[in-house]
Amino acid sequence: MATIKVPAQFSAAEDAERLQKAFQGWGTDEASIISILAHRNAVQRKLIQEIYKETYGEDLLKALDKELSSDFERVVLLWTLTPSERDAYLANEAIKLLTANNWVLLEIACTRSSLDLFAVKQAYHARYKKSLEEDVAYHTSGDIRKLLVPLVCSFRYEGDEVNMTLAKKEAKIMREAISDKKHNDEELIRILSTRSKAQLNATLNHYNNEFGNPINKDLKTDPNNEYLKLLRAAIKCLTSPEKYFEKVLRLAIKGMGTDEWALTRVITTRAEVDMERIKEEYHRRNSVTLEKAITGDTSGDYEKMLLALIGHGDA
Amino acid sequence: MATIKVPAQFSAAEDAERLQKAFQGWGTDEASIISILAHRNAVQRKLIQEIYKETYGEDLLKALDKELSSDFERVVLLWTLTPSERDAYLANEAIKLLTANNWVLLEIACTRSSLDLFAVKQAYHARYKKSLEEDVAYHTSGDIRKLLVPLVCSFRYEGDEVNMTLAKKEAKIMREAISDKKHNDEELIRILSTRSKAQLNATLNHYNNEFGNPINKDLKTDPNNEYLKLLRAAIKCLTSPEKYFEKVLRLAIKGMGTDEWALTRVITTRAEVDMERIKEEYHRRNSVTLEKAITGDTSGDYEKMLLALIGHGDA
The missing domain is CATH 1.10.220.10 (Annexin)
Structure with a gap:
């Protein structure tokens, strides 16, 4: 579920005009930019871009690029794109x-x-x-x-159908490859890269039931191996994306300094998709809400934009 | 260029009615089926199918399947599909x-x-x-x-842009792999499977100019090796599809007996695309027209349908 809040009324022409005003004069009205763009969905943002271009003869993204800077610029630009x-x-x-x-x-x-x-x-x-x-x-x-x-x-099939005989067979193929330490086995990669997510889920559940460990535990033989890290991440992305994104956010926020690059990426790409689930997962795993964690680690307009995208405040 | 001939006037409802009549009574009116379906383009055939289903409550393909048989059935069914x-x-x-x-x-x-x-x-x-x-x-x-x-x-880029520096670099990579007899080299396969056709063409032209042979000649070290045959076919399909299809037709027609399976496939899949070019190529290479070759090798309704699809007679 998405977290952004979109108002009941929408006029692309009015939004374009308000944005153009926000860019004028000395300094930029960042609050207006946030109040508009953070509360428009992808279709609306696209319309605003089109009307802006028609009315003012300039690309909205270029205008934003001129007016904004640093982390706030990146989050606004990434978010505004389709x-x-x-x-x-x-x-x-x-x-x-x-x-x-x-x-x-x-x-x-x-x-x-x-x-x-x-x-x-x-x-x-x-x-x-x-x-x-x-x-x-x-x-x-x-x-x-x-x-x-x-x-x-890949262009995976997305239906719910599951072939249990196949799931058992392929769980065994994966197990054998992993037991033999053939982590780059072409059958293993074939299964991960071509099967539907529903089928893969059945295969990995069977793996866990039959062989006693979740597959990612068995793939943790060398914690510093870059290939194995990617392999585990692929499995996590395919089966529990909210857990994968929770971890990216956790690592981006924790410790000294913040990885704004990752934080901005995850929030702009998930705010219209499954951010609600990611927030739940974050809260469960860190005993602190994502809002609170972001407030503690970021500041200014960047912070305000991120909070708006994860559903803080009103549209 | 396509070879099928489509009449100026078209009514999906009339076509559906004429087809339904062709199926009725004792025996089937194959001539009507050919005169309609062989002279309708993909969009028209789809419309006829939809109207037929609405009007008679039966799938047109199922009806054709019941009425027809053998090679004629296969060519009509394959052709009727989108x-x-x-x-x-x-x-x-x-x-x-x-x-x-x-x-x-x-x-x-x-x-x-x-x-x-x-x-x-x-x-x-x-x-x-x-x-x-x-x-x-x-x-x-x-x-x-x-x-x-x-x-x-693959989902190749289809623009005309060519990067000549890259073409030279990759021609060299291909040449080295082939010289070392590493025909399954992953770089070789990467280049063939990801580059745009325009870029690949530039690379293979450079290969020919620089190393003295067309790449397919250098890949003919073992004429019976199945993998090498496929590799050469891939290169031919990507750079000169009309030559590839000419050869498939030539092999399907020549000698004792005909490979109707291949003949039907090539004619139904290319009649709306580049059959005109393939016919030219066939004539050039065999000193006989494709029409004549088909007439000599097939008969009855199957022959009539094939000839109609390659542009024989009027719509």
Whole structure:
């Protein structure tokens, strides 16, 4: 469930006008920007962008880019994009930053719906004149490539049908690969990268019941192995995305300093999807609400924007 | 260019009525079926199917299935399907028949446009409650899987932009893999399965100019190796589909007996796409027109339907 709050009345023309006013004169009216953009859904934001362009002859994103800065700029820009444009942007950024950011690619490949992931691929074509899988394959190698490319390429079936005979068979295949320490086994990767989420869930439940451990426990033989970390993250994204995102938020917030890059990414990409569930999970796991954690770790307009996106205050 | 001829006037309701009449009484009026269906494009055939279902409460494909038989039945049924449903059907049939039919999967993966291939994947979900790549990955193994799965999964960029620096670099990578006899090299497969057709063409032209042979010549070290055959076919499908299809037709027609399975497949899948080019290529390569070759090798309603689809006679 989404957390953003959208008012009953909406006029793209009025919003565009208020935004344009917010940019005028000395300084910028950040409060107005938050009160408008943080409370509009993807379709509405797209309409505002179109009307803004028609009326003022300037791209709204470019105008925001000129007026804002730092973490607040990033959260507003990412949020304003449509989900598929935003994911295409994040994926391209991750590819350019190379190895450190395979997580972002994995997250996009494994937590979006099949059609949403396809929309990301179309947006990537349109913006970067290349295909997403082409860039991912080009910039990775070895086991990481073997895992990441099929995940990014996938177009999974999304029905609820489960074949239990197959689930048992494939749980056994996975178990054997893991017992033999063949963590890059091509059958293991085939199962993870092609089966529907419902089928995979049945397979992994059977794995747990039959072999005594959740699969991710059996995959924790070497906590520092980058490939194994990605493999576990893929399984978590595919079966319990809210737990995966809770952990990303937890690590982004905890300790000295904040990882604003991850915090902004998770909140802008999930606010219209399953942020309500992620907040519950966060509260359960950390005994503090996500609101409180964000308030403690961020400040100013950036803080206000994040809080608005996770449902704080009124539309 | 397509070969089918469509009349200026079209009424789905009239067509549905004429088809229903053709099925009635003792025997079937095959001439009417050909005169209608062979001269309607994909959108029109879909409309006729919808109206037929509404009016007579029966699926048109089921009715055709009851009335017709053998090669004529197959060509009419395959043709009547929409292109994406037809490809999904052919792919599923190929998967069930296993190893002998990797060609069909390869052909679908490499000769359809990116959006058409995506439509096949959607049709596959809808009809078989599974994903195409899931079935292909499950039913293949070894080098064949390594090649076929990424080809089937691809969603290539389709712009004309070419990066010549990259083309030179990747031609060299391919050359080195082939010189070392590493025909299943993952870089080689990455390039073939992810680059746009325009980019790939530039790379392979550079390969030819720089290293003295077309790549397919260098890949002909062992004429009976199944993997190498598929690799060469993939390259042909991606760069000169009309030559690939000409060869499939040539082999289907030549010698004793005819491979109706392949003949029907190529004609039904290309009649609305590039059959005109394939006919030219066939004539050039065999010094006989495709019409003549088909007339010599087939007969009856099957022959009439094939000839109508490749543009013989009037709409």
